[in-house]
Amino acid sequence: MRDKTVYTLGILGTLLLLYNFFQIFLVIPIDALQGNIFRIIFIHVPAAFTAFCFYGVAVVGSIAFLMTKNFKWDSMAVSAVEVGTMFTLVNLATGSIWGRVEWGIWWAWDARMTSQLMCFLLYLGYLIMRPAIAEPQQRGVMSAVLAIFAAADIPIVFMAIRLHNVRTQHPGPVLETGTLAPVYLPPFFGDWVAFMLLASAMMLVRLHQESSSREIDSLRRELHAI
Amino acid sequence: MAALAIAGKDLRTEWRTRESLNASVSFALVILVLFSFAFDLDREERLAISGGLLWLVYAFAGALIVNRSFARELPNDCLEVLISSVRGWALFLGKTMACFVLLLIVELISLPIFGLFYNIHWIGSIFSLLLVMALSTWGITVVGAALSAVTVNVHLRELMLPVLLYPLMIPLLIGAMEMTTGLLNGNAVLSDVRLLIVYDVMFTSIAMYLIEFILVI
Numbered sequence: 001m002r003d004k005t006v007y008t009l010g011i012l013g014t015l016l017l018l019y020n021f022f023q024i025f026l027v028i029p030i031d032a033l034q035g036n037i038f039r040i041i042f043i044h045v046p047a048a049f050t051a052f053c054f055y056g057v058a059v060v061g062s063i064a065f066l067m068t069k070n071f072k073w074d075s076m077a078v079s080a081v082e083v084g085t086m087f088t089l090v091n092l093a094t095g096s097i098w099g100r101v102e103w104g105i106w107w108a109w110d111a112r113m114t115s116q117l118m119c120f121l122l123y124l125g126y127l128i129m130r131p132a133i134a135e136p137q138q139r140g141v142m143s144a145v146l147a148i149f150a151a152a153d154i155p156i157v158f159m160a161i162r163l164h165n166v167r168t169q170h171p172g173p174v175l176e177t178g179t180l181a182p183v184y185l186p187p188f189f190g191d192w193v194a195f196m197l198l199a200s201a202m203m204l205v206r207l208h209q210e211s212s213s214r215e216i217d218s219l220r221r222e223l224h225a226i
Numbered sequence: 227m228a229a230l231a232i233a234g235k236d237l238r239t240e241w242r243t244r245e246s247l248n249a250s251v252s253f254a255l256v257i258l259v260l261f262s263f264a265f266d267l268d269r270e271e272r273l274a275i276s277g278g279l280l281w282l283v284y285a286f287a288g289a290l291i292v293n294r295s296f297a298r299e300l301p302n303d304c305l306e307v308l309i310s311s312v313r314g315w316a317l318f319l320g321k322t323m324a325c326f327v328l329l330l331i332v333e334l335i336s337l338p339i340f341g342l343f344y345n346i347h348w349i350g351s352i353f354s355l356l357l358v359m360a361l362s363t364w365g366i367t368v369v370g371a372a373l374s375a376v377t378v379n380v381h382l383r384e385l386m387l388p389v390l391l392y393p394l395m396i397p398l399l400i401g402a403m404e405m406t407t408g409l410l411n412g413n414a415v416l417s418d419v420r421l422l423i424v425y426d427v428m429f430t431s432i433a434m435y436l437i438e439f440i441l442v443i
Contacts, residue, residue, distance in 0.1 A: 118393055118396055122394065125393060128389055138379065141440065142377075145436050149429075152429070153397065159421065160398075160401055160418075160421055163421065
């Protein structure tokens with residue numbers, strides 16, 4: 001059942017992504033100011049949206065684990081953080097490529113870029129800490145606490161950086177201001193849906209791996225006890 | 227009361243051994259000297275980076291202090307005894323208060339040395355500086371003590387704590403650095419006090435709630 005869900009989500013996501021790429025690279029018109037490089041926005045922004053959705057899932061999983069001590073929530077949290085971190089990296093990398101073409105530099109200490117990098121570092125710490133704790137219950141609790149700390153920190157990071165970083169040169173939010181032309185909206189949201197489908201498939205694979213590794217771990221412990 | 231008793235115990239232990247205090251003050255001094263070699267600056271440039279430099283030193287020294295906070299209770303299972311004797315939040319609050327006092331002492335020793343080495347006048351804005359130092363130091367120690375409890379049984383604890391602590395401290399450090407630079411440049415800027423208060427209140431509440439989960443597994 002789980003395998004079928006993974007394959008369905010994966011295939012749907014890939015097909016939608018291929019259709020969107022066809023639209024993005026061959027159908028929609030070129031941007032008058034930026035040229036072809038503007039097409040990267042269809043990967044860059046949906047990747048950030050996807051990452052934040054999965055960080056949200058990680059917080060829910062972490063709180064649920066602290067309340068119930070059921071390991072399926074811990075697995076959900078770690079899987080979501082891994083997928084979210086990967087999409088944050090996609091967002092950072094595509095932003096950097098865009099910056100190289102538009103600004104002539106790979107990295108600027110711009111408000112949005114810095115905030116995003118901080119999120120990446122926070123969750124990287126989470127992923128680095130997990131293997132350092134051997135006892136599963138302890139690992140779950142500490143990871144959950146850290147995920148909640150990270151989630152609480154993110155809004156303050158964004159607030160602090162926006163308060164101080166006067167060097168903001170990042171383009172403004174295109175969705176809220178309505179500056180994204182209507183012709184661009186279907187591939188934009190289409191990519192977000194495709195990323196969400198693919199990320200969900202990846203998360204399910206990781207959930208499966210987590211439950212298998214827990215099973216192996218408990219068998220190993222039983223063997224040691226004998 | 228239990229929190230005050232824990233804080234008093236920690237401060238007495240520290241006063242008798244002076245392990246963290248000596249190490250942190252020496253470390254702060256070394257960093258201040260290293261920075262002077264790293265950057266060859268004129269007075270204007272020195273003033274422009276003064277807040278950043280000072281808070282980097284404090285953040286490094288803070289990590290050294292909070293790292294010992296829960297780890298010093300590991301020998302002879304003292305942590306187990308403490309957990310069974312007082313409520314988790316009281317233990318945490320006591321530890322945080324002790325770290326706060328210790329880090330504030332390190333900061334108050336380093337500040338005049340910093341002024342002397344870098345020829346920066348700080349006495350004129352001492353009261354505003356003290357407010358910024360108190361609020362930021364509480365933020366550093368509350369998050370640091372919580373993470374010290376998280377990492378106390380973690381393999382490679384000394385490495386893991388800074389990796390987790392510094393990214394979490396970034397908003398606090400941004401506010402503290404900006405305000406300190408402004409104050410050392412003679413501008414009475416306390417615009418970020420609200421940011422520091424939000425950070426302190428939020429993390430104190432979250433940490434005090436979560437500490438029971440961390441300590442009682």
